[in-house]
Amino acid sequence: MKQSLRDFLADPPEPTHPSELQLDRWACGELTDDEASRLEAHVDTCPHCQATMQARRSLDAAYERIRRRRQGRRQALLALALAAGASGVGLLTGRSTGPALELREARGHLAKVMGTEPQTTGQRMLRYAASSPVAFVVAPAKGEAASIDIEIIGPDGRARAVPGSVRIERLGDGWFVSSEGRALFGHERGTYLVRVRGWRTGWGRAGPPLDIVVDFLGEVSSVDGDSGPHNTNAE
Amino acid sequence: MGIKLTDEEAEHLRQVAFRVSCKVLRSEQNAFDIAQETVKRLLEAKTMPDSPAAWCTTTALRLSLNLVRDRTNRVRILDQNAAALEPAAEDAEQRVQLMELFESASERAAMALWFRFVNGMSSKETAELLNVSERTIRDDLAKVREDWKRRLEEEE
Numbered sequence: 145m146k147q148s149l150r151d152f153l154a155d156p157p158e159p160t161h162p163s164e165l166q167l168d169r170w171a172c173g174e175l176t177d178d179e180a181s182r183l184e185a186h187v188d189t190c191p192h193c194q195a196t197m198q199a200r201r202s203l204d205a206a207y208e209r210i211r212r213r214r215q216g217r218r219q220a221l222l223a224l225a226l227a228a229g230a231s232g233v234g235l236l237t238g239r240s241t242g243p244a245l246e247l248r249e250a251r252g253h254l255a256k257v258m259g260t261e262p263q264t265t266g267q268r269m270l271r272y273a274a275s276s277p278v279a280f281v282v283a284p285a286k287g288e289a290a291s292i293d294i295e296i297i298g299p300d301g302r303a304r305a306v307p308g309s310v311r312i313e314r315l316g317d318g319w320f321v322s323s324e325g326r327a328l329f330g331h332e333r334g335t336y337l338v339r340v341r342g343w344r345t346g347w348g349r350a351g352p353p354l355d356i357v358v359d360f361l362g363e364v365s366s367v368d369g370d371s372g373p374h375n376t377n378a379e
Numbered sequence: 380m381g382i383k384l385t386d387e388e389a390e391h392l393r394q395v396a397f398r399v400s401c402k403v404l405r406s407e408q409n410a411f412d413i414a415q416e417t418v419k420r421l422l423e424a425k426t427m428p429d430s431p432a433a434w435c436t437t438t439a440l441r442l443s444l445n446l447v448r449d450r451t452n453r454v455r456i457l458d459q460n461a462a463a464l465e466p467a468a469e470d471a472e473q474r475v476q477l478m479e480l481f482e483s484a485s486e487r488a489a490m491a492l493w494f495r496f497v498n499g500m501s502s503k504e505t506a507e508l509l510n511v512s513e514r515t516i517r518d519d520l521a522k523v524r525e526d527w528k529r530r531l532e533e534e535e
Binding site: 148149152153154156158159161162163164165166168169171172174200203204206207210211214 | 388498501
């Protein structure tokens, strides 16, 4: 942005250097040999273009840094999810269909779908014992959930603060929420709502709140009839 | 799902989209998200565009501008690391002006302004990218200029 915006708009000049797009097309091998040679010859001798190339290299480094960071985190979380499945974590995956999110049970022998609600609300009722690990993934069908906010609503209908021990971490294009039942719900038996709200897709569109209905059993040794995932709303 | 790209090609195109988006948003994380989405959309396209780089440039810019044009996001984006990313005061001020123009201009005019002013494209290149005539590009920019002048006069 060397020229001021005001001056530019007063009389938009035609450029004298290759545009960013030409440089991109060059990098992607889309130019003919002639075009590439001409561009290369210009860039080699033009201080302005060399500065542009330097700025591009900085952005490329930033891209690579984020790519590696996300790849590492994804691998770690996938490993965690696989380990969780092996140790009996109720793992749910959520995918939105249209405007609403939908949860779909993936694995975990301690989670059991108790009833079904209209799919458009995204509600599922699950049962958890205090010692059960609870984990689910929330992700939109398109784009990525840029952020989410979890709220626990107790049997008395009042919202409770989510304890710091609940882990909410980026996983792929969504968020991986994991906790122990007792950390998430405390010690009071009853029906809770885990409300996923405040999530926005990567494009800034607000997603509707998603309520997961959880029947919290407190300190019990096992969950009735627990022999594997029971998803009565499975696709 | 008719398009096939090698990993290397897809990565080059994500970088193209990332560079475009990063310049608009000044947020590497958001730009990375947009780069992923851009190439995902390309892979879902029915036919391969003549220039995948141009296609990704246009798509990434459109997605980024949509974020900027959302007022809530715009405030967040402008606040985010603004001082660190725009050390020169005049650059920061100019950037705010650009964002304001993006909010009020039509999508095509905003894209034309970005391609011409920031991306350094010619009128011809911009017109080809947006599938309109060079005259339309000039008219769009003239309208942006008039709107801006009017706004400045109102502020005074």
